[in-house]
Amino acid sequence: MPDLEHKDDMWALLDMWRFSLALVEDRTALVAGPMISADFRDREGAPVLAIECGDPWSILMRRLCMAPTATNPREAASNVQLGPNSLAGLAAELVEAALDRPAGDLPLIIPTGLPAGSHGRVYNAFDLAFFGERLTELSQVSDGPELDFHPLLQDEGATIRHEVRIGAPALFQAGEPHVYDYGTTLSSLDVDFDGSRNAHSWWVRGDGMSVELLYGYASSDTYTNAGWPRLESVDSSHTSTREQELLDGYATANRDTYGDSIYTYGATVRWDGTDPSGRQTGAPHIANVRLGDHVMASVQDHPLLPDVDLVFRVLGIQATGQSDPTLELLN
Structure with missing residues (x-):
């Protein structure tokens, strides 16, 4: 049966943006932020309340x-x-x-x-x-x-x-990388090859129109000299920018980021760092992993990747329900 005794308290707390929720594990806050939306479904025997939260970025x-x-x-x-x-x-x-x-x-x-x-x-x-x-x-x-x-x-x-x-410019942790072993503390390792934004010459639209248009530009022949076809792109997300240095900086960053395909990895790891038998392994509890941290994964017998120790940076951490978390990694 639903808990009817406290439903008035629950209703009072469902003030979007006013109140926040936090996921806490072993007295460590994993995520926290203001409630942005809530969705209640009246289901016989098992009603469901789903709440979407943001973070300071949202504010x-x-x-x-x-x-x-x-x-x-x-x-x-x-x-x-x-x-x-x-x-x-x-x-x-x-x-x-x-x-x-x-x-x-x-x-x-x-x-x-x-x-x-x-x-x-x-x-x-x-x-x-x-x-x-x-x-x-x-x-x-x-x-x-x-x-x-x-x-x-x-x-x-x-x-x-x-x-x-x-970061100045990158975020990183003090000390050694977190270590996971594929097949034990790291149960699966997905690979995403994304070349959808690849370009070797970048134009960035700034303020102005027609012949008065300000723009930034950056280009590299590294990939075309190695056999890639010339790919060009235009970034129109900075059309209020008037400073030439900024426009060129955006173009340079785009060229350096998207000159080659971006390879990201989805690593499903054990929540508490233990192996499937529950034994401690030296891998971290997920509460001790933060964005920007370095992760070393010992990969053996992966269906695609070679047998090698890989070092990644953590770009994101995701988890749904009671499932083990997934680290979004960049090699």
Whole structure:
């Protein structure tokens, strides 16, 4: 039977964006974020409530990139000006600027002591862009910082704050890579070959039209000289950008990222790092794996891959229901 005694409490908690949920394992927060949508299905004997949650990125994608006192986006005083700083430092400044908006406080831990630099940015309020978009754009330039919002239990588990992890440019863990063995702690290893965005010459549309169009450009003959056909592409996701350095940076990053096919791997690993018999192996508990971490997989007798030890970086972590988690990996 459904728990009718507490249904009023459940109803009161289903305020989207106001309340958050967290998945906690051994006093470690694995994921946490605000509820965004909920779907209840009245099924006899086993009603189901499915809740979709976001993370701090979700909130920053709903917060306009404007100065704290902005009232008119056409005024220069409404713009957000950052720097001089490193690209990683600019990312931290962007997050701080987002928190400075009215009623903008969030439970975030912003890093200090990031490298210095000479980069600067002026984000015009009249573009009506979101802080999340600006952070994404910053991460997409050449040597742009990787970012992650990692939940941490605080106050003996009473509260959760998110550590803002900012790479300079890459995220990584201290110490040795996590080690998994194919067939024991790593039960399956899928491979995805994606050449859908391959191009060796990249044009990036900036602000303007016709002969006044600003654009960035980057090209490489490495692959065409080795026998690939010439492939060209246009990136139209930065049409409000007016700075030539930024446009060229986007083009360079696209060329370096998509010059060759992207090989990603889906590694299904044991939740607690034990082997199928429940014995400890030295592989990590999933609670100790974070985005950007390095993973070494000893691969033997895989139906496609050669017998070799491979080193990957963790791009994402996914799990559904009670199934073992899957690590999205980049070689």
